[in-house]
Amino acid sequence: MSPKPIFREYIIGSKEVPPIEGFPVEIINRRIPEFHFILAFAAEDYVEDGSGKKVGKGNFSANWNVTKFSAKKIRELKEDYEHVKVVISLGGRGTNFPFNPQDKEIWIDNAKKSLNQIITVLYKFHHETVIDGIDINYEHIESSEDEFAYCIGKVIDYLKSNISGVVVSIAPSFPVLSHYQQLFKANPHRIQWVNYQYYDQKVPSTHEFVNLHKTLIDTFGVEKLLAGFSTDPNDKGNISAEVFVEGVLQLLASGSLAGIFVSDAQSSLLSEPPLYLEKKSQEILTGTN
Template sequence: MSPKPIFREYIIGSKDVPPIEGFAVEIINKRIPQFHFILAFASDDYVEDGSGKKQGKGNFRANWNVTKFSAKSIRELKADYEGVKVVISLGGRGTDFPFNPKDKEIWIDNAKKSLNEIISVLYKFHHETVIDGIDINYEHIESSEDDFAYCIGKVIDYLQTTISGLVVSIAPSDPVLSHYKQLFKANPNRIHWVNYQYYDQKVPSTHEFVNLHKTLIDTFGVDKLLAGFSTDPNDKGNISLEIFVEGVLQLIASGSLAGIFVSDAQSSRLIEPPLYVEKKAQEILTGSH
């Protein structure tokens, strides 16, 4: 198992907040064994069916600024900070980016090609990729649990076979939890981390937060399950920072938490003090809070 604790930070190409100019290196705590920046999102290309529903073709493209987050900049980042990895997240937030393949087999073939193009060509530096992993992050899924597990599983299998050492994470949330459970059940050894989005549901107390996490451990395992907090104003009100902090302190004390992730860097720069949540989370993980 990979070293713990782990901290992960989403960098989302959102149109709602000013774009981030580069990696937020000021939040990297060198006492964290693994620090992951997650570039979001590589999103599907869609067509509409007769009823106006979006159907995916499997042709992924990067929605972040590939000039600001280039292969060269990632190589330099990793050279300066030991333990830092860079991951790309597939999917997107909300109903604008559903998982709903128009044709399963065509979607799988296109996804393999387009994602390999991003990882192994767009992000190649001196004959090797600088991307360390992928993150599956669909918040809206139209297909069945079996189809989701089948399609995503085929893509994971191909990319891990093609690209040596590729780390894979999934990002379940309450509305689509059954889909991610099916995916995990079918690929338990291929999935390294589980970024659970606590901010996508109402969590009114520390007690409920801790109990929910322990219930999720039964499915995903204590060594892979990470707790997530969002600084996006659109997620405000579902779980407070006070409940989240108290909950993770209790989980760490009982040996029930492998790490924390925060979404996202752009929104965190707008709060006061900027990037407070990221720094606080890492202090908690290293016992220096």
């Protein structure tokens, strides 16, 4: 297992649940070596092509409340919790947010400019950006594996070269796994974390969960692969909290898990008890469960 287990929490600007009022600091476990909040999503703009399909132009904008999650508030968060980082997630959930560039070179150019604007202008505080990285999280991809790897790879390379200290993660799910495998294969040293969305497929037993994770290690490596659970009611039924918890306990015992992520804070606040999986996951990672 990684000597520094990581926990990550998505904050998604969902319209289906009440908006979250700020970072849920009550879930932060100070014993976790590294804790990330992930703001989602920085979504791109789309137009329709001749067949009525959505095509992307690569102009990204923040789809969360930038007043509640401002540069000043992120700076204050980090002052209170030195082990916390804040990342922005690109893409979106479902077919409304496809990766399908209208023109790949124009898409790349627009993506570089718009993401640089978000990270270094919108999130600048006292001459310093407060955003620590990006997360690639498209769940629906119309392009080929090669085009996805090429376009996203160019954006990763640009951000890594121009913004100091940027960390990069990817969020594969079963339907588009081959696209993310290609992206990772082309950028193994530029991608620090892999947030695998176990909740996007049927994983009915602990045995199947553990075996799936160990299969994914063959591609992504044990030091980078994180297991993810969703508290979104729309994902209910694919993997239970019981299977997830028992599975991560087994993976940790065998040294096969680098960390855990949960999606998402808004839905978790409505769970009973609120934010249970977030707190339980960190207890497991720190051995205090």
